[in-house]
Amino acid sequence: MADTTNGGAIVRLENIVKRFGGAAALSGASLSVKRDSVHGLVGQNGAGKSTLIKLLAGLHRADEGTVEIDGEAYDRLTPHLVEELGIHFIHQDRLLVPTFTVGEALFLGRELRIPGTPFLDRTGMRRKSAEILARYFGLSLPQSALIADLSAAEKQIVQITRALIANPRVLVFDEPTAALVRREADLLFQLIHRLSAEGITILYISHYLGEIVDICDTVTVLRNGRDVATLPVAETSATEIGALMVNRALGELYPKPDVIPGEVLLQVENLALAERFDAVSFALRKGEVLGLTGLVGSGAKEVVRTLFGLDLPTGGAVSVNGETVFSADPAEATEKRLALVPEDRRRDGVALDLSVTENTTLASLDRFSRGLIDHGSERRQTEDLVKRLQIKTDGIDALVRTLSGGNQQKVAIAKWLSRQSEIYLLDEPTVGVDIAAKVEIYRLIGELAERGAGILVLSSDIEELLGITDRILVFFRGRVTRQFTSSETSPDQVLADVTGAHETLRHAG
């Protein structure tokens, strides 16, 4: 019955208004998700996507507007009720408790009991999760493994499995691929096709418009807290969606200035870290943008960590401006004007409960204090960077926690711009960042290169690497297996080396 009155919508949000303090995160947003569809939701950082999802999840309450599920209006949704209605979420910023085991994380709050007793049915839980992990992921994870020891992709798998255990009718993904390498992302897409075929309705948020076009039937575009279009994907394109998001044509996606690389800034010779990588050598020059890529465990990420002094290398040498770096100490790296924008920005990149200003100047407080902190110049610097990076915030005193995911990333970058670093190590710098902001970050990388900085970009987005770097080093099983000149290669060629296609051939032949 309900189906006919609301056009088959399983979830319907109407004219939602949500304010935080004075600012409206949503100002009349509507979203209607048809049963059995794969529905995309896109918009710039801060457009209100996560807020809308959290409203549906019962984590926020709307100031105005209605939420309907199966045609029935609810004005007091709670997370518990929503789950009972069969709607489950893979949130963008909900972290798993790192000290939990996989088993605990999977069943937290809905533990299975041995029928008729208050005792936990451990065998039953183990069987059920193992079955789902094997069926959907072809994978087994030990129940006793600590969440803290899992890779980002594995954590994501735990979250999805947790939702699947509850037999969901609707699954909502808020930027699920942000944490995944491309190959893993492909697995996720297959999974979504499969879940969709099994009759689960999917709501999917992503900044990769290509993904949206590939896997969704319908897409809704949010802009400034309002839905500006809902289109069948068959009748649109990534370019059109992008233009709707930012309300203008996007222009050059990969702005890259021509810079002739100067003298060597960073020299890496035969660097090794036991069981992680070995015999890694390369040089980064002034004005150069060097790309690193590889699968999880290929060693690329570990090289970046080691360069910043987070791990102690077991062999080889690193020198900056001709001076050898001796210790595993981020403070020494920073003094040598290295900067790291870490992948896990909410843990290592920004302090969520410090303000935008306090985060921006944290690595460069010396510049702003002569005995006492000069609050005026600190604020001027922050305002300047907020403007330059187009960080969307309620003000420079707002806590970073209140910023949207992409804007938090920009603050993590601003911290090092304030420090006036010379060598930038960027670990997945545009993950979770909207296309307009991506272009901004690319432009910024170009600008830094023009000013004589050296930039190392670690990314699993190969198109991005080809667009913005001069050279690309491909890591496979702990070694640099290939070097490309970015302007002379294609995504397929790079990808073949990333996945080790050539390596296997070589071994076979």
Added chain:
Amino acid sequence: MATAFLSSLTRGIGRYALVAALTAVFALFATLAPGFLSGANLLSVLVNNFALLAIVAVAMTFAVSAGGIDLSVGTAIDFASFAFVSLVLAGQPVALAALGGLAGGALVGVFNAVLIAGIGISPFLATLGTLFVGRSVQQLLTNGGNPVYLPPAGVPEAFRFLGHGTVAGIPVPLLLAALVIAGAWLVLSQTRFGRVVLATGIQASVVRYSGIRLSRVTAANYVLVSTIAAVVGLILTSTVTVYIPSSGNAFLLNAIGATFIGTTFDPRGRPNVPGTVLGVLLLGVVANGLLLSGLNFYWQQVGTGLLIFSVLAIGFANRKAAARA
């Protein structure tokens, strides 16, 4: 600078609530307790119920700001006191003995720093250990806990200055408390060190990833806590001209209480010096008011407990309301 202090003193509705609570308690005792409002009593509140606890609580605020706690502030007080008395007994000049006292207190901080920043023991456990070790050491030093008296005839006049002296009519303990409060506020909210300490308490990994030597800051912070607490050891000894082993621990719970009252009422939930000072005032006024109302010691303790409960309840309600807005 003074205006910055005032503005941070009164920022946000939460801080007003703390000032309002203080005013209410004040008004209550002014009507209930005879003699509460007299000038002599108010001065005694400031000197006896406020000055010393304020210094210890301010020290505690540094530890809590960094996301830790220091259960051994009393040990630092005792060590300072012991060193001070011993050096004076040994015939050293008072000024030198006082410096020795500060060093004695600081030593406790160095010990904490090694445990926390060096070995990586959690601040709670490390300082609890220091508290126990400190107690045993004092018993060993004093033949099982005998007080060390200064012979009444042999007390140099200068020795009594810290506890009994006045400068321009202001009692020295109060003056020292004011200096410590102002200095601590300056360091915690206006310097690079203070900012880093705060950031450590909020999200330590970001501090490390920002190229800041986390263990150095942590170590310096715990030495600072003990050194501030040591000032109380000096004043206390100068006041009573005796060192009593393990007597410093009397301040511990109230110092923690005052710090958390201040933290609870901060709009951002951050430990802060002005909040701590208001917390100490609140505790001090209540203790004195209850005393004058003629309640016995045990009911005074109950009163203090109730105060902390109600203050924290109001604070949490406030913050929840702010979060919902």
